[in-house]
Amino acid sequence: MSALLSARDVHKAFGGNTAVDGMSLDLHPDHITALIGPNGAGKTTFFNTVTGYERADSGSIVFDDKELIGLQPWRISRLGVVRTFQTPVGFPSMTVWENMQVAGASHSVLRNMLGRRGKNEEGELSARTDEILSDLGLEGILDTPVDELPAGERKLMEISRQLMSRPRLLLLDEPAAGVNPSSIGLLSNLIRSIHQSGVALMIIDHNLSFVLDVADYIHVLAEGRLIAEGTPDEIASSTLVRQVYMGVDE
């Protein structure tokens, strides 16, 4: 089983604060992988170094035989490594439909001006939007401006929007945060169906029960270092993890 993404000895410090301290991990596409850890453990910083939003100080992150460190974020996104954000504001002045149409089309002023972009491309984008949103039962909100959506729907919208760019690896930064507890089940189903459609997944979240439910393999991070990894059962029963992550002294 070969890894789709492998990080080796990744370091990232901000001034004197080391956020990621020599992290190495392999991500296998047939697992839903999760990265957990207490606040400030370096989870989001790790996401940022993978997606190019922060440049790692040292180490190597290889995706599909390509080194990602040093590439611009838009380039990494076009390679198929796409992320979401902790607070999904989306593009607030635009409707859900417009948000969905941003990805996957030409942004050249000349091509758009001359109309070289045939009706096919436009039609294909539209069809894909309908397909993704109806899978989620969100057809009804196509014309709603994103800043009028409740937080939970906005989160689902953001995940679907990132799917429009046809990612090969999707990094979800706290997908369950701010989601109504009754919608968590819907979210888990969505994540499973994305994975079944062939997209590799990595999730950061604070909601441990959600992570234990949805993930197949979990890495535990504390103070910038990986302290444990394993299946949800192994992680749930590990005393070290309970001490560091849940603050349980035994």
Next chain:
Amino acid sequence: MSNWSFWLNVLTLMGVYSALTMVLNVEAGWGGMWDLGIAGLFAVGSYTYTILTITGFEVSIAPGWPSWTGILAAMAMTGIVAFLVGLPSLRARREYFLIITFAFAEVFRQLAINWGDITNGTVGFNTLTKPLSFGLTGDDYRNLLLGLTWVIVILVFVLTRRLSRSSYGRALRAMRDNEPAAVSLGIRVSRLRLQTFVFAGVLMGGIAPFYLAWLDIVQPHVFESQLTFTVWTALVLGGIGSRFGPVMGAVALILFTELIERIDVPLSLRQLLVAVHPLAIGLLLVLLLRFRPQGIISENKTFGARSRAEISILGDFTASFSDFKTALGRLLRR
């Protein structure tokens, strides 16, 4: 001044400002690039056109080209200068970008003053070669110029409307709304910004000759920051980010200011009227921001549900305008 010649002047000026405001709307309204360097790029286009087409002046370059090649050269030169200005300044955002573009505009004006060999200094040029005159002169040409100006307005409108509904337009607004999220979808922000800045520059360069034909003079003081602020005021008035707003804003603003100029006052109060002019525009802006901060036509009404459908320009207009009518009604009933 006869009535028709007054309206001829006003309508032509409205056209020039409408076109400029629509161009600013692309970069500032949709692209979120707060450009205060309009007068500078406009000066580049104006001087390029004038120097290449003028005859009968003693400056070091004066090839005396026909006007249409002058227009094309002005567009190309403004585009090139926009590219060179954009490379360093587009790395900055918002107010930092604004300050840099403002400074560049002032640099170009000072260049126009001090590079006398080419620009004829503060004296500048008069008796310009009229763009696309087809041999007409005097009043006949002024009638033609009115038509030409509004043909340009229509061209720029059709072009920007088309772009606003395209994936380029969506990428622009996405970048303005949330740059990190736009980047995460593979949008190459630096290229998109530069492309937009150059595109706006090229259009400004093409509009400039027609403004000069209206003005019939090129001097450095024409390109003071007031030109930039007039375009910005028109944009804020009409509605930043809307499709019809820029034209509405420019028409309303020029009408307002030209009518103030026309108020009949004794000669002794003439100075006072000139001083009231900026005051009145300021008051107009304050009232607007109090009662209708989104401008005459709002961006929401411009896009929204209609982004999905094929819609005629007329339908687009009535729908865009609908909430202004309700807002106006509500205000009047108070």
